[in-house]
Amino acid sequence: MKTQVVLILALSIAFIDHGECVTNAGPVGGDEVVESLVFPASYKATSVTDGGTIVGVVKFEGDVPKVKKLEITKDVKVCGKTDKHDESIVIGEENALQNTIVYLMDISTGADFPQDAKKKYEIDQNGCQFTPHVTLLPVGQQLTMLNNDRIMHNIHIFSETNKAYNKAQPKSRRKMRLPKVKKAEGPVPIKCDVHGWMKGWLAHIPHPYFAVSNENGKYKIENIPAGTYKLAYWQEVCGTNNDAPLSVTVQAGGVVTQDLTLTLK
Numbered sequence: 001m002k003t004q005v006v007l008i009l010a011l012s013i014a015f016i017d018h019g020e021c022v023t024n025a026g027p028v029g030g031d032e033v034v035e036s037l038v039f040p041a042s043y044k045a046t047s048v049t050d051g052g053t054i055v056g057v058v059k060f061e062g063d064v065p066k067v068k069k070l071e072i073t074k075d076v077k078v079c080g081k082t083d084k085h086d087e088s089i090v091i092g093e094e095n096a097l098q099n100t101i102v103y104l105m106d107i108s109t110g111a112d113f114p115q116d117a118k119k120k121y122e123i124d125q126n127g128c129q130f131t132p133h134v135t136l137l138p139v140g141q142q143l144t145m146l147n148n149d150r151i152m153h154n155i156h157i158f159s160e161t162n163k164a165y166n167k168a169q170p171k172s173r174r175k176m177r178l179p180k181v182k183k184a185e186g187p188v189p190i191k192c193d194v195h196g197w198m199k200g201w202l203a204h205i206p207h208p209y210f211a212v213s214n215e216n217g218k219y220k221i222e223n224i225p226a227g228t229y230k231l232a233y234w235q236e237v238c239g240t241n242n243d244a245p246l247s248v249t250v251q252a253g254g255v256v257t258q259d260l261t262l263t264l265k
Contacts, residue, residue, distance in 0.1 A: 035239040038105045038232060039184040043206045045112035051223035052250035054231065054258055058097040058213040060089065061263040070197040072128070075151050079128035084197060087133045088237045096217030097235070097262060099134045101187070104209040104221065105230040105245050111223045113138045113208045122146055123190070123200065125153050125169075130190060130200030134212050134236075139204050143178045145169060154193040157202060161185040166193075187234065201236065226252040238262050 070084040090098040121138075124131045124146045137143050147153050150171045155178070157165040162181040169176045186203030203210070211219040230245035248258055 034187065034189065035234065035242070037101065037103065037184075037186060037203060037205075037234055037240070038242055039206055040106065040108045042108060044109045045207075046109055048111040048223050048225050050226075050252045051111065052226060052252060052254045052256065053220065053222040054224065054248060054250065054256045055218070055220045056102070056258040056260060057217045058100045058102070058219065058233070058260045058262070059095045059217055060091050060097045061095065061261050064091060064095075072197070074195055075128065075149075078149050078151050079195060082127055084127075084129060087199075089235070090133070090215075092215050092217065094217075096213075096215065098213055098215050098217065099132075099236065100213040100217075100219070100260070100262075101134065101136070101203065101234040102211050102213065102219045102221065102260070103205075103232055103234075104207075104224070105232040105242075107207060107209055107224075107229055110225050111208055113141075120144065123202075125149060125192070125198070128153075128192075128195050128198055130192075130198055132200070132212070134187065134201045134203075136203050136205050136210050136212060138208070139182065139184055139206050140180055142180050143202070145176045145178065147171070147174055147176070152194055153198075156191045156193050158189050158191070159185060160188070162204065168194075224250045226250055226254075231258060233260060235262060 068086040070086060072080040072084060092098060121141050122144045123135055126148045128149060145155050147169050152171055153169045155165060155167055155169055161183050162185055165178060181204050184204050184206040187201040190200040190202050192198035209221050209224060211221050213219045228247060228249045231248045232241055232245045234240045248256055250256055
């Protein structure tokens with residue numbers, strides 16, 4: 001059975017062999033500084049033939065701090081059915097690091113998002129926890145918030161480029177569709193003002209060359225036009241490599257492996 005170690009780091013962190021984390025951010029939510037993704041000034045969607053792929057594993061290296069259990073202070077009968085832990089950094093087997101966004105920083109022409117009419121963009125609040133913790137949402141698509149807890153939740157999205165969103169989702173409203181946005185932004189925090197421990201992240205992305213590392217630390221970016229690109233990453237505690245992205249060359253139809261390692265400074 002796979003196990004995960006969930007921990008919070010309040011320390012400075014650097015990426016091995018890739019320079020230190022940097023801050024390109026402003027205050028969000030009144031008390032928080034968030035490092036942002038870098039988006040192209042414009043993006044043109046076109047057909048891509050014989051596209052290449054970038055794959056890799058994101059890992060954590062170093063001494064693993066103790067798990068921090070969150071205190072459930074409201075609606076304990078529903079929210080306290082399972083233990084909740086801080087998700088700032090989630091480490092799985094073999095130090096796999098989950099919830100890291102990996103993306104092409106400088107691509108301006110490439111494929112469009114897959115046209116799958118059945119695809120749904122949803123965030124679940126089941127058990128008083130945002131799932132997934134990090135969500136990628138194409139610009140112009142609509143996000144649906146699910147509430148199967150049968151209690152009051154509140155959706156508070158601290159957008160600055162787009163219009164901020166703050167609205168209650170009562171227990172009777174199992175699904176709530178949020179307004180579409182027109183501009184790339186993020187990641188921005190999502191919080192529930194009713195249950196203060198609930199937190200997630202939402203990024204409005206302008207092209208499909210983004211991925212989030214899974215429970216095994218794996219990510220994949222595919223259907224990339226042949227060329228050399230800047231590969232960037234964002235992690236909730238570690239930040240970004242905005243000023244020192246990796247250079248990755250993709251051959252037509254080829255597969256490039258680029259692993260990432262994060263460690264305490």
